[in-house]
Amino acid sequence: MEFSSITFSFFLIFTGAAVFASIALYTRQPLIIAYIALGTCIGPYGLSLVTDTKLLSDIGHVGIIFLLFLLGLDMQPQALWATLRKSTVVAISSSALFVAAGFGVTALFGYSLQDSLIVGAAMMFSSTIIGIKLLPTTVLHHRHIGELMIGLLLLQDLLAIFILMALFSASGGAEGMGTSLLYTVLALPLLIALALLFVRFLLLPLIRRFDRFHEYIFLLALGWCLGLAELAVLLGLSAEIGAFIAGITIATSPIAQYIAVSLKPLRDFFLILFFFSVGAQFNIGALAQVLAPALVLSILILTLKPVAYRYLLKGVSEHRSLAWNLGFRLGQASEFSLLIAYVAVGGALISEQASLLIQATTIITLLISSYIVVLNYPTPIAISERLRRD
Template sequence: MAAGFESVALLIGAATFLGILSQKTGQPKIIAYIIAGISLGPVGLDLVKQGEMINLFSELGLVFLLFLIGLEIDIEEIQEVLKSTVGIAVIQMALTFAAGTLTAILVGFTGTTAYIIGAAVMFSSTALVVKVLTERDEETTLPGRLDVGVLLVQDVAVVVILAFFTVNFSTPAQAALKLAEIFLMISIVAAISFGSSKYFFSKVMKSISGNRLAFFTHGIAWAFLFISLADYLNLSLEIGAFIAGIGLAQIPYSRELQEDIRPLTDLFMAIFFMNFGISISGSSLQQYFIPAVIASILLIVFKFLIFFLTIDRFKFTPKTSFTASVNMTQVSEFGLILTSLAITQGFVQSEISGFVSLVAILTMGTSAYLIRFRDKLEEEFKPLLDLFKSEEKTDLEVERLEDHAVIIGYDEMAEKTCSKLAEEYDIMVIDQESDKTEELAESDYTYVYGDFKHGEIRQGANLKKAEFILSFSKQKQVNNVLLEERDEETVVFVKAGNFEDASEFYDLGADYVMIENILAGNRISEYIEIYLEDKEVFNKEINSELQHIRGDEEFPN
């Protein structure tokens, strides 16, 4: 049986293989990791055992997961629905806790164990839901924002419960006092995080933004600074990481930092969930398989109904209520974390991990297919949904980035171009020059700091929904990626360093190519004006210019 570095190496290899396999099958990676842990551990092949190094990596996985989740929470994006989502989340968590506890009792659990199971199942999976919303381009829709807002409140509840589990109390009065103390300490850490991120750390990141390694290490160091602060105040390490992430999410550099930190987080989290699988005994899997199947069916139904009826009570349309509810029917990865902590603290027996793991696997797997076939389900249930329609139920109008213009690179020419395009479009600017950060952050444009080649940055640009994309980047790779990923209907202007690259960009579908050091490159504002006024004239101008490129002729002045 492998231990130490051998165990970690084996788990990393398994994580890599299973990550690819789960992506191809459309299943959440978390499921694959838990199954891998069960297969490699004592229940299966008995190749890996728990040890100090694996436990350390698991702890880092949990810390980095909370840091990354915090980094992904831009409060401005959910501000329009924040009031509603807080109400929805509080009601939903209370009702789901009750439903989860009742379900646990129905399948044979009693006392503290039933309450722990109720707490474990009341959250939905942030990792799964955010990933699916992003893939389906739904994170900025109203149902998407409702789900993200609810997940934010759930995440805050998780870090409070994590802290609460680690304190000792013997009476309700002591428990209330400890809870008030936890909230006070969290508020202090949050205030420090938000203030220092905005007024101090953003300047630090600006000064080292050109050095990607320094950018990454400073971000990690900032996380561990707040982890240490949380530890000093007797809060959990996860709270410090989560609050550090939320603070950084409010500054322009957060998306670039997400891109750098995600691979490391994915690695540590894979080890965490595989370690959880290793800890499960074969007897608990056999003992709890049938109860877990029954509980999973009940919980999926209960969670859907609780979400749907709660959102409906806040006067959203049945379609919005249905869409948002189907997305949230699974048990969260945090359920596994709470169960693990409850076992460590001695609240429940270790055998319970098998039951909770099976429920998580079954609900996550089922949820993935429910979301995939959500539109068909909506059609099937349309007669029932129509019963909930009423004139007083309306959806909020949320701002969504679509039919916009994306500008990649921000130089003097781009600045002039933006002022012209702003007359017709909402503008998003993507740039990684640190000397432009403050100017762009204070402008009326949507601004993302970072390298366009990075997936997190391109996701934020919503390229498929853009109507106009203009790249002032000199990097051929940037423009190739842009032309491959943009929608066919989107008008694209790019920059080329020579005739050969310009010809290639035209072959890839560019509408106009600016050639560096050629006078035609300075005619961009003129071409944009022609495009906005008369697209047929624009096409004739571009076709004429393209003939010069193909024929290697001299450009007209």
């Protein structure tokens, strides 16, 4: 048997996930914790049973793409536009506050100016997966809190794209960075225009003509989602943005709900791989080097984000209970934070310790935030029957 094969890796991951998930359910723990813990145990920094975490991370990223595609399928363009206008002030104000907080803590522990700036930038984002995965479907798609969350997360995704482009372009100097950022700004409306034209003149006619063949509709949806995601990447945007645009452009089609239901099991398959890879890529043995700043920064993020969102949302006329609810659901660092850490250290823009600090803070806040939400708010995986909502 080839123990390093992808088949054997999948066997270990999904069999292990079933075992860890069973333990989590019996001990009334969130399932996301089980997947991250499994990655830590059998990944390269644990028992080293699964070593190709880069491949698994890339595969798991498909789960995030499908997640954003499904979100787009359930959003009406008019409602999204109204929500984005209200979310802009909150997103920009909160991002500036979180950058300042991350910068201050990192600088306090003696990190360099550049390390502190990049760590601060990584702290401005909240997790798309935690936020959306733990929000009940009916609440996400048909209530105001779902619209607000999507608006805030999409604006954060756009900010993340600019930061990643800046990091990728840093080696080219200020002129190269400016050109790349301008290219990104122009690419978004171009992508939307191309998507609308393609849907109107090709995709919707095909759906109307062959909507009786469900297998064909399923394949067409997969091709459209992944195709626009790849086009977005080619234009300098993120695959997540492309997938969301792919979903929202066909949201008015009568077949949209069938596509959404069909893709959910596929999405969950890839998301398990994503959370496994998060745990597997974290070097727990080196945690002692950054433990003190990671704990301080994690506590600050877990407390500051809910409070900041509560007051900022209240300032734009949202109810207090909704503001607290949304604040706690977005009260963590993000998978984009991990990506910033990997890109920055790969380009020698930050030290290994600063990258490890971002990773440690992200994982700690993901874990604790999951517990806070699952134990106190309605979620599809709530431990309490009273709070469990699909």
